[in-house]
Amino acid sequence: MNIAVVLKQVPDLVEGLEIDASGKSVDPCSVRYILSESDDHALEQALIIKEQVGGRVEVYSLDTGEAKEAMVTALAKGADHAVMVDAGLESTPDNHTAARVFASVFRDKHFNLILTGVRAIDDLDGSLGGLIAGFLDLPYVGLIRKVQVEAGATTTIVEKEYPGGCAAELAVTPPAVLGIQAAERPPRYVPITRLRQMMKTATVEELLVPPPSLQPIGIVRLFKPEEGAGAVMLTGSLEAISQQVTGLIAEKHLLR
Amino acid sequence: MNKYIVVVAEHFRGQLNEITFELLGKGREVAKSLGGKLIVLLLGQDLRGFIGELGGADIVLAADGQEFREFTPDIYASLIGSKLKETCPRLVLLGSTSVGLDLLGLLSGRGAFPCIDSCVRLEAKESGVIATSQVYGGKVFAEIALPEETTLVAVVPGSFDPAAGRIHGNPEVQAFAPPPDMAASRVAFRKLIEPPPGDVDITRAPVLVGVGRGIQNAENLSLAEELAAALGGAVCASRPVIDQGWLPLTRQVGKSGMRVKPKLYLAFGISGAPEHLEGMKQSEMIVAVNTDPNAPIFSAAHYGVVADALDLLPALTEEIHKISMKKAS
């Protein structure tokens, strides 16, 4: 099984983020980047498939200056090859642009599966996986929580999440793109010693591609929800708060 | 480009999903502003029962067949895509759901349509159509001016009023079949997996005590159970708690879990990620407890408390017992 995993760096919400002076984008100085959580699951799922049926896992990322550690971590986890795609971009583009770049990269390669996280917190224009599939005319299934590959089988069985805890079992004919919601196991841990060793010895391929034409989303403005426009905050001691809440519940005639 | 608004309808287990009605309601409003028509795209099998509920639409384009019985992204996208190329609408509304999200990327990529996801507000103005989407875990909103071409918009369930879309009637139905040269589907539906039968149907409970990561470990669930018992309600949870295995899937509230609308939703140690809010933000009264004053849950809650859930749970339970005893005596 030849699998490509697409990784994207997103702002780390722990650090908070600020909107820049133009009001149309996030201030890059206020942001620290982290690998998108569902992309981490996609990588884990790819490695699980490799462990089960053998094959090769390659990780791809757009070079916007922050992805090196994620690439090396992927190699430390067991990926076979890492490719940094340099399209002359300084910041993370919208998913259409990114998908066009990846579609051109993957068009001539023969991957059985392309895995990526089903969504990232900075997605505004659709999921990257779906767009890549659309551009390459490949099948796509998103919100996947399980992938079953059997050696010699012509189809890949996936479980797609539905609300209410339900799921649909689907048979996908590769080559296909899968949008991963959660891997079967939580992403594996890489001990720092191994990571540090990898940082010194690993090589990441730099793939130069022509810069894509940008068709930016027409963002009028970005804004944060007004602080305090939400809940009425209750204060005081635990006892006082408990009394207030109980009072609210009583008003709703919900006390028995 | 025609002044059509297309709504991609969704149904599950013989019922039209509520998102369909939300989209219909908003679609009608936008169609009216633009002076256009509202078209519903409906794929499935045995669709006659649904037509009457789609009275809000001007036209229903229906593809009724065994091969569309269950949603599969490949064939649905092919069919919808070809219809969109034909009808050339102004706007296509989908749900930001298990169905809509798959379709969004496929349709947009194949058909070269621009698309917007996570929409929570939609307005047709003089200048054009403005969509507002939530991004960065709900911490930032983006106001977007849609381009002047067929644009796909995926809407977060719970953003619009479904009542505006529940109109019984007799819309014009145009049946259509897949073109003969359409490629074979590369995705096949095999079966539906249901969660193991749960003990409690949380969608019916009048009071829900929701727990999130702030509950810290499975042992502390008993504190939530006690409160729920005192109020005659049930315990539910956000995804992280379910993923840990502390509660069964049937107790999950959120995008991949249940949609609940209890009279009272008490959120303990839940941060308020959009995926969870989607499942409970329509509750009549929401009281949220979290140690982080900036937790997004506070923007959706009616009342908020900055405190440790593990401290407030027993304190609240005790207070309720006290009042109940007073009432009894």
Add this chain to the structure above:
Amino acid sequence: MVPTALKIGPVPGWAILWTLFLLAAGIFAWRVSFLVRLLRLGRADNRFDQIPARLKRVLVYVFGQRRLLDEPLVGIPHVLIFYGFVVFVMATTGLLLQGLFPSLNIPTAERTPILATVVDIFAVLVLGGLVVSSFRRYVLRPAGLQLTFDAALVNILIASLMVTYLLAEGFRLVVKPAEKGVWAPVGEWLAGLLGSHAGLHAHALTYYHLFWWMHVLILLFFLAYLPHSKHMHLMAAPFSAFFSQLGPAGRLPAPVSEKVRLGAERLEEFTWRQLLSAFACAECGRCERACPSFQVGEPCSPRQLIHNLKEQLLRYGPALLEKVRATADGGEPTLIGGLISAQELWGCTTCLACAQRCPVMNEHLPIMVDLRRRLVERGEVDTRLEEALRNLARYGNSFGQSERKRAVWTQGLDFKPKDARKEPVEWLWCLGEYACYHPSLQGITRSLARVLHSAEVDYGILFEAERNFGNDARRVGEEGLFELLRDKNTATLQKAQFHNLFSTDPHVYNTLKNEYSDLNHGRHAAYHYTELLADLIGRGCLKITNQLPYRVTYHDPCYLGRYNGVYDAPRRVLRALGVKLVEMPRTRANSLCCGGGGGRVWMEEIGEVHSRPSESRVKEAAALKDVKFLVVACPKDYVMFSDALKTTGLEGRLAVKDLTELVAEATGTGLAAIAARV
């Protein structure tokens, strides 16, 4: 008169004795050399430095029996048995030589003045010791003490050696009274008793020979058996004490080299000293009895750890020895997941109670940490711990909060602490993540800031540049993470200008003092804040304006007390505050760990936990009459005991207070005082 001078059947006695002696000695020597060869499977570890200090160790701990005397009920009998053994070795050598060379006149102990008396009395003392220890072993049945056949056999052998000696002595004296000046009181008494029976008197010589031979045979059997039993601890213990770790226990050994796989799980990856632990272990169970995790029902036991290492060594070591001669390759079944479960490794709180108690100076901690290092190296870390480690690597704290928020606690102060990154200070305050980020502790941190400010101490903090100092990351086995944190902090510390540093957190204190070697080349000394406070009070820089009339008890934190010997400074502070300090039964070095160390705060509770160590501890405090406060000097203790008070329902009975809070109250810098002034 020497029994071996006579013939037994056609063969001279001494010939038989020689045969048996050579046989027994041969078995003994072969077995000992086999055990030594097993030890040589382990990797190198230089324990041959500082010989005088090492000899002193042997003197104090082996001959002084220091640790055993902490438990007098077994300590005193053991001292008697130990010295009885020493004395008997002397006596036996003479006896055996006499037997082997009957024609030579060898001065045996029983015919020498004073020595005869000593040996004689010791025989009885040893028997007495055995009676007490057997009573304790079989009737009292202390936890952790394994009732094995081996142990029983050894007791029987020692007892029968004493009995046969005394009986032989008695009968010999019946046959021929003692020489002048030689007085064996018990022997004489026995001689009188036995001699008064006509039948026994008549055959006294025969009986003497009988018991003499029995004594010698049992002796030779014991000699051969000794290195096959757990009793070999008496040979190995002097070596395990001699080769014990001289450096501080708070300094874990660094990995061998980058090229060697991190941690240990194969026999050849342990050091020879670690393997020696297996032979030195007497299976006494003192470590297990002291272990807080074991007491609580977790599957973790230090005794079992050493025992399983021994099992692995004895079962699979021989095969490895052979392979070493052929080709050195694997074939050893995996230890982790085999004899030792990952679960029991994660259960350890690294409190050091086990190693601190061990009479043979075994070092359980580095063995456990080496095994944990291997688990981490394999990525076998459970989700909650993994999250904490990822947060530590990324944000420099286990709470997953932004490093930019590390100094948010200062916002409640009406002054700004000095920034040690920018200006020179005398004292650098290394706060630790709990003091900075934990909501329950930030108020206490501010209190200390005010107390020190009012005493005009010239201190500064590192604000956002401080990272977790890595003590617990290291003890969890994530050595790479520890190195990462240490490198970052060291770089920051090297740029800052300060004289000495102190910390509110004993874990931070331990690692700064013992594991941040770049700091400690005499230039900077690390202290715990209680030491600083004691010094300030002692010199009058911090004035106690109101004496506190409370009855309190004090919990010695593991990393302050057991690890670094700081017991008195906090007590001096408490005395100066005027409180009445009531000690808990488990005090000072016997303090019971709160259960939060070794990364346990980052892990799920495993096993059937029926009572957490923290709960046991607060109950111990609550049992003291009229004691109002449980005083702590470690932020993890504060959090663990506060939770325990809730889960045990003791919140009304007892409160947890950090020493800072009492000092603030006594010096008029507490919040109440500030509010009153405003």
